[in-house]
Amino acid sequence: MTPEELEAARDRLVPDVVAGGLRVLFCGINPGLLSAATGHHFARPGNRFWPVLHLSGFTPRRLAPGEQQELLLYGLGITNVAARATARADELSREELIEGGRILEAKVEALRPRWLAVAGVTAYRTAFGERHARIGPQDRTIGSTRIWALPNPSGLNAHWTLQTMAEEFARLRAAADADAPETDL
Structure with missing residues (x-):
């Protein structure tokens, strides 16, 4: 994509990939310009x-952004x-967040x-408004939905390696599998 094509995607919306009763609803901060231009979440090649x-272990193979519906x-x-x-998450205001x-x-309630x-x-x-939240499961819930804070998978988040990030996601997967109704297993 050209810089002009990316800039033209600024402020565009990327449709959610959702359904009722999901095991896990992943939530990014906001779409980047490449995601907005393609319509695919986490589309930048450096995003992990x-x-x-x-x-x-959430998926049996690595999906491409264009396969997000899977x-x-x-x-x-x-x-x-x-x-x-x-272009960057820090362009969002506190009020927008x-x-x-x-x-x-x-x-989430719906x-x-x-x-x-x-x-x-x-x-x-x-x-x-959870100023002291840390990575991992949170005390807060939304109705019966539990919340887990994950590291940002952006390539800019160098503090987390691919391996340590995968370990944290795997902790969430284990928790989601442990509380799954028997029909889901």
Whole structure:
């Protein structure tokens, strides 16, 4: 894509990949410009979401962003805290993240996934007013939906390696599998 094509995608929306009763609803901070241009979540090649999803055991193979609808076959979905596409997440205002948290909460109440997994603990803290949240399961719930804060899979988050990120995603997968109704196993 050319820089002009990417810039033209600014502020576009990327449709959610959702259904009622998911095992895990993954939630990014907001779509990047390449995601908005392609209509596929976590589309930037350096983003580690798709490799980590596979390495952690959520999917039997590494899916490409263009295969995102296949997530529904595994009881998984994707949404974002903020819907507006930007070049970098730090272009979002605090108010946008807080409003996104309100919208996300309503979405979760309607869809009732067993787990909401927010990929980006800083965004989670802002969106939900949980200043001291850490990576891992949270005390807060939305109805019966439990929440897990995950590391941001962006390639810019160098603190987390592919392996350590996959280990954290695998902890969530184990928790989701442990509380699954027997018909899901």
